Amino acid sequence: MTHPSVGTFTPSAEAVRILTRIAMLLDQATREAADLRRTELSLRTSDLGLEAMLMWAETVAMLPGQTYPEVEVVAVGKDPVALFRQAERLSAELPIEQFPRGMSQLIVRLIVAIRDLA
Amino acid sequence: MSAQADRRSVGELLLEAEQQVRDLLHEAPERSGLGMARGWVEVIGAAHELWRALPTDEGADPTWGDRQRPADLMDQLQQSAASVQKRIERAATGAGRFSAPVDDTLVDLAGQLFRAGDLVQTYRGRSTSARMPQDVAADVDAARARIMHALYLTSHAVTVALTDDLHSLGREPNFPRNAVLDAQRRIGSSEQLAGTYVQKTYPVALDGEHREPLQRDRFADALSAWDVAAHRALANSPSAATLWTVTSQEMVTTGHMQLLWRIAAERGHIHQNQYRTRLAPALENLQRAWDRNTRVWEALTPRTGAPAPQELRAAATELRAATRELTHDRTAPAHGQLVAARTDLVVLVPTLQHSLSTSVELAHAFRDTRAVFKAIQVAPKPAMAMQNERLQSMPFPNMRWASQEQARTEGGVPLRALNQPSTPLPTVLVPTMRRLGDATVRAAARTMGTATGIEGKGRTRAEAPQQASSEPAPTTTTARMARWRTAMATARALEGPAR
Numbered sequence: 127m128t129h130p131s132v133g134t135f136t137p138s139a140e141a142v143r144i145l146t147r148i149a150m151l152l153d154q155a156t157r158e159a160a161d162l163r164r165t166e167l168s169l170r171t172s173d174l175g176l177e178a179m180l181m182w183a184e185t186v187a188m189l190p191g192q193t194y195p196e197v198e199v200v201a202v203g204k205d206p207v208a209l210f211r212q213a214e215r216l217s218a219e220l221p222i223e224q225f226p227r228g229m230s231q232l233i234v235r236l237i238v239a240i241r242d243l244a
Numbered sequence: 245m246s247a248q249a250d251r252r253s254v255g256e257l258l259l260e261a262e263q264q265v266r267d268l269l270h271e272a273p274e275r276s277g278l279g280m281a282r283g284w285v286e287v288i289g290a291a292h293e294l295w296r297a298l299p300t301d302e303g304a305d306p307t308w309g310d311r312q313r314p315a316d317l318m319d320q321l322q323q324s325a326a327s328v329q330k331r332i333e334r335a336a337t338g339a340g341r342f343s344a345p346v347d348d349t350l351v352d353l354a355g356q357l358f359r360a361g362d363l364v365q366t367y368r369g370r371s372t373s374a375r376m377p378q379d380v381a382a383d384v385d386a387a388r389a390r391i392m393h394a395l396y397l398t399s400h401a402v403t404v405a406l407t408d409d410l411h412s413l414g415r416e417p418n419f420p421r422n423a424v425l426d427a428q429r430r431i432g433s434s435e436q437l438a439g440t441y442v443q444k445t446y447p448v449a450l451d452g453e454h455r456e457p458l459q460r461d462r463f464a465d466a467l468s469a470w471d472v473a474a475h476r477a478l479a480n481s482p483s484a485a486t487l488w489t490v491t492s493q494e495m496v497t498t499g500h501m502q503l504l505w506r507i508a509a510e511r512g513h514i515h516q517n518q519y520r521t522r523l524a525p526a527l528e529n530l531q532r533a534w535d536r537n538t539r540v541w542e543a544l545t546p547r548t549g550a551p552a553p554q555e556l557r558a559a560a561t562e563l564r565a566a567t568r569e570l571t572h573d574r575t576a577p578a579h580g581q582l583v584a585a586r587t588d589l590v591v592l593v594p595t596l597q598h599s600l601s602t603s604v605e606l607a608h609a610f611r612d613t614r615a616v617f618k619a620i621q622v623a624p625k626p627a628m629a630m631q632n633e634r635l636q637s638m639p640f641p642n643m644r645w646a647s648q649e650q651a652r653t654e655g656g657v658p659l660r661a662l663n664q665p666s667t668p669l670p671t672v673l674v675p676t677m678r679r680l681g682d683a684t685v686r687a688a689a690r691t692m693g694t695a696t697g698i699e700g701k702g703r704t705r706a707e708a709p710q711q712a713s714s715e716p717a718p719t720t721t722t723a724r725m726a727r728w729r730t731a732m733a734t735a736r737a738l739e740g741p742a743r
Contacts, residue, residue, distance in 0.1 A: 150654070151655075154658070160538075167531065167532065172496045175542070176492045177564070179492055180557055180560060183551035183557055186550075192550050192551065196548055197654070197659045198547075198623065200659065223401075230266040242568075
C-alpha cells in the first residue's frame with residue numbers, strides 16, 4: 127500500500143500552494159511572537175513563539191524538497207493566534223487526503239494551539 | 245489485542261480510534277471501496293451500541309441530569325448502515341474479481357468501539373449516583389464528540405474509496421456500479437449528517453474530557469529525551485534552525501521551571517525567602533539569556549533552508565506537552581494546589597534540579613558550536629542589520645531587525661523581497677555571538693548553583709501522599725538520574741570525539 131509520504135505520491139500544485147501559505151503564516155507568527163516578547167517575556171509569549179516555530183518546521187518538512195519561497199516575512203503587529211486561525215482555515219480548503227502525511231497532526235496542533243494560547 | 249489483555253480506558257480507545265481513522269484517510273484511495281463500505285457498516289453498528297451505552301436522561305437511570313441525547317442522529321446512521329449492507333452485500337461477496345472482504349482496519353476500529361461500549365456498560369452498572377455529576381456529563385459529551393468525529397472521518401474515507409473505485413473501475417464489465425453508486429450516496433449523506441454534529445461539538449466538547457492521572461515520570465523522561473536529542477543535533481547538525489530550536493525550547497522550559505519552583509516555595513518545599521531573593525532572579529536572568537539567543541537565531545535562520553532535524557522537533561514537542569500537562573490547567577497556568585495534586589512535589593524538586601543541570605549542559609554544548617559558526621548559513625538581511633546594530637549596542641539588548649517596511653503582501657502575509665541566497669555568518673558577528681553563549685553558560689551555572697544551595701524542606705505533612713512509604717522518593721530520583729546518565733553516555737558515544 128502506498129502512503130502519501132512515500133513512494134510516488136506528489137501533492138498537487140494546489141496542496142503545495144496551501145502548505146506554502148500556511149508556512150508563511152506560521153513564519154509570520156514566529157516573528158510576531160518575538161516582537162511580543164520584546165515588551166513582555168512571559169510563559170505565554172515564549173510558548174507562542176516555540177509552538178509557532180515547531181509548527182512552521184513541520185509544515186516546511188511536508189513541502190516537496192522542503193522548499194520555501196525566497197521571501198522574508200515581516201512582523202506587523204498581528205496576533206500570532208489570529209495567524210494560527212488563518213492557517214487552520216486554509217487547511218480546510220482541500221480534502222485532507224490531498225495533503226502529505228502529517229497534515230492531520232498539524233491541523234489538530236493548530237486547533238489545540240488556538241484553544242490553549244488564545 | 246485480546247480482550248483479556250486490553251487495559252485501555254474508554255478515552256484511550258476513542259482517541260486511538262480517531263487516530264486510526266486519520267491515517268485511514270490517506271490510505272483510502274488505495275483500498276477497496278466495497279470492502280471499506282462493508283467495514284463501515286460494522287463501525288456504525290459498534291458506534292451505535294457504544295452511543296446507546298453512554299448515560300443520558302433517556303437511559304437506564306432517568307434521574308441523570310437534563311442533558312439531551314441526540315439519539316435520533318445515531319439511529320439515522322444505523323438505518324443508513326442497514327440499507328447499505330443490504331445493497332452491497334451481494335455485490336461484495338459474489339463471485340468474480342470485484343468481490344471484496346471486509347476492510348481489516350475498519351474491523352479493528354469496530355472492535356475498539358465495541359470494547360469501549362462494553363467498558364461503559366460495566367461501569368454504568370456500578371454507578372449509584374442519583375444525578376450525573378457535571379464532570380461526568382462533560383466527559384460523556386467529549387466521548388460523543390470523539391465518536392461522531394471518528395464516524396465523520398470514516399464516512400469520508402469510505403466515500404473517497406468508493407469514488408475512486410467508480411472512476412477507475414466503473415466502466416469495467418461486471419463491476420457492480422449501481423450498488424457502489426448507491427453506497428457512495430448513502431455513506432456521503434451519513435458523512436454530512438455526522439458533520440452537522442461535529443460542527444457543533446468538535447473540538448469544544450473535548451474540553452470536558454476526563455484526564456487520566458499524570459504519568460509519574462513523563463516530565464523527567466521527556467527532559468532526558470530532549471537532552472539527548474539536543475546534544476546530538478548540536479553536535480551533528482548545528483544549523484541556524486537547530487540553534488533556534490534549542491534556544492527556544494530552553495527559554496520556554498526555564499519559564500516552566502520558574503512556575504514550578506515558585507509553587508514548590510509557596511507550598512513549603514523549599515525556603516520561600518531563599519527562592520524569592522536568590523533563585524527567582526537567577527531563573528529570570530537565565531530565561532532572558534536564552535531569549536536573547538532565541539531572538540538572534542530566529543532572525544538569522546534562513547527559512548529557505550531545511551528545518552531542524554525531526555528527532556529534535558519531536559523531542560521538543562514531547563517536552564512542551566509534558567511540561568504544559570504539569571503546569572497548565574487547560575489554557576492558563578495551574579494553581580499551586582492543582583500542581584501539588586498532580587505530582588509529588590518532594591519528587592519534583594530533584595527533577596527541577598536535574599532540569600537545571602540539563603540547562604547548564606546544553607548551554608555549554610550550545611556555546612561549543614562557536615567552533616563551527618563560520619560554516620553556519622544565515623539569512624543575509626538580518627545578518628547585515630545585526631552588524632549595524634552591533635556597533636551601537638552590545639549585545640543586542642532590545643533588538644528588532646525585521647524592518648517595518650514591506651514591499652508587498654502575498655495571501656495577506658507581509659513580505660520583503662529577498663532574492664539573496666543565505667550566507668555564512670559574518671565574521672564580525674562571531675565575537676558577539678560568543679559573548680551571548682558565554683553569558684548563557686554563566687547564567688545557567690549561577691542558577692544551578694543557587695538551586696543546589698537552596699534549602700529543601702521536604703514533604704509537608706498535609707501533602708504526604710498515602711503511598712509514600714511504598715514508593716520512596718530517593719529511589720525514584722536515583723533511578724531517574726541513572727537513566728539520565730546512561731542517556732548522556734549514549735549521546736556522547738554517538739557524538740564521537742569533541743570538536
